[in-house]
Amino acid sequence: MSPADDFTLPADDDLSPADDDILPGDIYVTDYKAGEEYLRNHNSIENILKQLENIKDSWKSIPFNIAVTGQSGSGKSSLINALRGLKEEDVGAAQVGEKETSSKYCSYPHPNHGRFIFWDLPGVGTDKFPQKTYMESIHASRYDFFLIVSSGRFHSQDIWLANEVLKQKHKSRCYFVRSKVDIDMKNRKRRHALEKDTMTDADLFLNFRVEMTSDILKTLHNPNINIHLFLVSSHFPSKYDFEDLQLQLLEDALNIKRLLITFGMTSLTKRLMEHKRNALRLRQREIALLSCKSENTNVEVVFPCSIMHIQSEIKFYKEQLSLDTEGLDYAASSVGLKSSDLRKKVEMKSVPTMSIDSLIKSLNELYRSTYANQSYLTKQWRYYIRYDMIALKTIETFLQGQLDQAMRDTENLIDFITNMKESSVV
Structure with a gap:
């Protein structure tokens, strides 16, 4: 047996990343353990490299599906484009319009990662998608996450969908997304200026969040439930809660799918870029x-x-x-x-x-x-x-x-x- 065939990495220079290098629940934890098992059974340099080649891009082959649902004109298509890093006029962008452009559900793959797919779904209770058969019609078990989008108050149909999602055996996660927040904030600032109110923009935004959260909890009839609410503007992804929404998706994803979201999200924000740097360093x-x-x-x-x-x-x-x-x-x-x-x-x-x-x-x-x-x-x-x-x-x-x-x-x-x-x- 040659020295190379009995090769092991020095203990102080282990392949596994240090604890402070690991994103919470990162995919690398699972992959390196698999690599160690493979190494014990196939103890050679060539086999190590073969395993590393497979690990390096394994995240690209993992399917990840996000359902984006809401009523006509709620801003679903603009949100999908913003999450994919596309403008309305770009090739492959979701069609944007005030009238219902999604009488059937449509899939929009990430431009660089074909297994990372956003689904534009009609809201609950339309003629073609009544509440009674909604979950079956949209193939609800397909999705990892549900984004329930509204440009106004969330209604009983939205709350019904959230409850149905949370009942599913495979435990999809559900998020309320209040869209077009830039318009709301502009109106609120104008109104408070007329009233000669001295509230700051941060205070106005906080009040806005409290109002929206209270409305949802009242409709849920459960004031103690922990809901995920994000106030966003698809036209200003560096403002409001857009970055928080992306990071929440990243945090809540199953370990094995976390790299796909890390490398798939495109917003130009410092916290997201820091996650990307950590993943690239590994x-x-x-x-x-x-x-x-x-x-x-x-x-x-x-x-x-x-x-x-x-x-x-x-x-x-x-x-x-x-x-x-x-x-x-x-x-x-x-x-x-x-x-x-x-x-x-x-x-x-x-x-x-x-x-x-x-x-x-x-x-x-x-x-x-x-x-x-x-x-x-x-x-x-x-x-x-x-x-x-x-x-x-x-x-x-x-x-x-x-x-x-x-x-x-x-x-x-x-x-x-x-x-x-x-x-x-x-």
């Missing part, structure tokens, strides 16, 4: 392992390494943190700028596309620097296990640097857009 060891042992290696690099895996991961960082062409175009359009002008104004440091030559040069310099700082034993270790631990450290450090810079650019982008929008408000 992938770095996998990418390093896959890159070091890939047969498709680049001879220009001073250590065996596949540039392909590293390039692909950097591209994924930018897609997730809204720094790719599509993300920047969307952000720029929200403040009336061209993406090239936006990049200059934000003073972004991350390179739009890193050339192979630049990537190889950076990796070689970092490897030499990392190698020089290692102990003699660590340097010799790589000759016995056919696996260069210094190369692993080099790739992980390089990816972390790329992720940190991308995150700084994203945070600056969010601050810039927020300031632009706030300064444009009269």
Whole structure:
């Protein structure tokens, strides 16, 4: 048996992420335990890599369905588009209109993740979807979450649906979403200004929430039940409760589906981006392992390494943190700028596309620097296990640097857009 066939990672450098690296109930916990079991039964480098390749993108194959239901004109379609990161005029966007555009239920897959689907459902009690057969007609057991949307008060039909959802054996979760809140807040501020009231916007919003919660609890006839209510505007996803809604979906998702939501949500908000960074950071060891042992290696690099895996991961960082062409175009359009002008104004440091030559040069310099700082034993270790631990450290450090810079650019982008929008408000 060769040393490589008896390979085990050092105990102080375990594949499992540290406790403070794990999102609550993260998918990685389950996957790494499965990986450890696989390793015990198939103790070789090649089999480890095969398992890692399967784990890395396993979240893409997991189905996730969100039902969005409500009466005509409640803002369902706009909400679906906002949650998918699309504008009304984009290809694949849900049709928006005041008259009923969903006389039957329609599916809207996430533009980048086909198994992540939003379903636009008619409200309860329409001619084609009466209350008596509603749950059966919409195939209620299909959905992980229900978003009950209203642009006004929630009615008895909405409350009936919430109760029916909570009765289901598979325990779907249900959320009340009050839409078009920007219009309500504008009207409330105007009314209080006429009355010469000194209430702040935060106080007005809090009162609004208390009123809506009270109305729902009265209709439920149960003042002690814990309800999830979110006041949102699909036109202003960085304001009100839009971010809280996304993070609540993330928190409540089953462990195995949490990564799909993390990588599927697209709102440009700091808390969501922090979740994305944590999830991306947990992938770095996998990418390093896959890159070091890939047969498709680049001879220009001073250590065996596949540039392909590293390039692909950097591209994924930018897609997730809204720094790719599509993300920047969307952000720029929200403040009336061209993406090239936006990049200059934000003073972004991350390179739009890193050339192979630049990537190889950076990796070689970092490897030499990392190698020089290692102990003699660590340097010799790589000759016995056919696996260069210094190369692993080099790739992980390089990816972390790329992720940190991308995150700084994203945070600056969010601050810039927020300031632009706030300064444009009269």
